[in-house]
Amino acid sequence: MTTAKICGLSTIQALDASVAGGASHLGFVFYPPSPRHLAFEHARALAARVPSHVARVGVFVDPDDDLVARAVTAARLTIIQLHKTSPQRVAQLRAATGLETWAALPVKTRGDLESARSLAGAADRILYDAKTPEGALPGGMGVRFDWALLDGFRHPTAWALSGGLDVSNVAEAARRTGAALVDASSGLETAPGVKNVDKIAAFLQAVAAS
Numbered sequence: 001m002t003t004a005k006i007c008g009l010s011t012i013q014a015l016d017a018s019v020a021g022g023a024s025h026l027g028f029v030f031y032p033p034s035p036r037h038l039a040f041e042h043a044r045a046l047a048a049r050v051p052s053h054v055a056r057v058g059v060f061v062d063p064d065d066d067l068v069a070r071a072v073t074a075a076r077l078t079i080i081q082l083h084k085t086s087p088q089r090v091a092q093l094r095a096a097t098g099l100e101t102w103a104a105l106p107v108k109t110r111g112d113l114e115s116a117r118s119l120a121g122a123a124d125r126i127l128y129d130a131k132t133p134e135g136a137l138p139g140g141m142g143v144r145f146d147w148a149l150l151d152g153f154r155h156p157t158a159w160a161l162s163g164g165l166d167v168s169n170v171a172e173a174a175r176r177t178g179a180a181l182v183d184a185s186s187g188l189e190t191a192p193g194v195k196n197v198d199k200i201a202a203f204l205q206a207v208a209a210s
């Protein structure tokens with residue numbers, strides 16, 4: 001069975017649609033340049049609606065200790081997801097928070113997968129995400145990578161698939177890669193940061209049927 005993380009939530013409507021549709025994980029972005037960035041009080045109000053069986057994932061880009069600590073408290077995070085963060089720093093934040101910790105691995109070529117081993121020693125899960133253009137946000141850009149790059153790859157730890165997933169391709173992505181957990185953000189939006197409840201529902205139906 002494939003489960004899904006809906007990332008970059010910022011409204012009650014989108015959050016409720018994600019929970020109602022069966023999402024296993026909800027992602028809250030703490031990165032000011034992102035259109036999905038949440039202030040702590042906003043995150044606190046959203047997180048309070050999340051039932052306990054659904055994981056609350058905080059998304060960060062090479063964060064400092066204070067940002068992570070404040071976000072963990074505000075959104076009662078159960079998982080931290082780290083982008084552009086060295087394996088050493090991933091391990092440090094994992095130890096400091098005591099939380100399940102994911103490390104994003106940007107993929108464009110097979111060679112990019114080489115860092116999986118060092119991240120696996122530091123993180124509980126690797127999130128294979130598409131490499132985004134230089135200067136762009138490291139995630140939430142709707143960029144897809146060639147899933148064939150994962151063919152035959154010996155995953156060193158638990159993993160999830162991300163990058164450009166939407167209702168039209170998620171079933172094929174799960175089938176092709178064998179992903180047990182998929183993650184999506186901009187494919188469920190009508191504009192950057194604006195989630196659409198119908199797209200969320202359709203995506204989660206496609207995941208459930210895959």
Ligand SMILES: O=C(O)c1ccccc1NCC(=O)[C@H](O)[C@H](O)COP(=O)(O)O
Pocket residue numbers: 007008027029031034035036037059060061083129137138139140141142143162163164165183184185186187
């Ligand atoms: O979503 C963001 O704005 C974001 C900003 C900075 C770092 C990571 C970010 N998102 C991380 C995610 O987990 C996204 O769901 C993932 O990159 C996939 O996004 P998309 O290709 O738009 O589905």
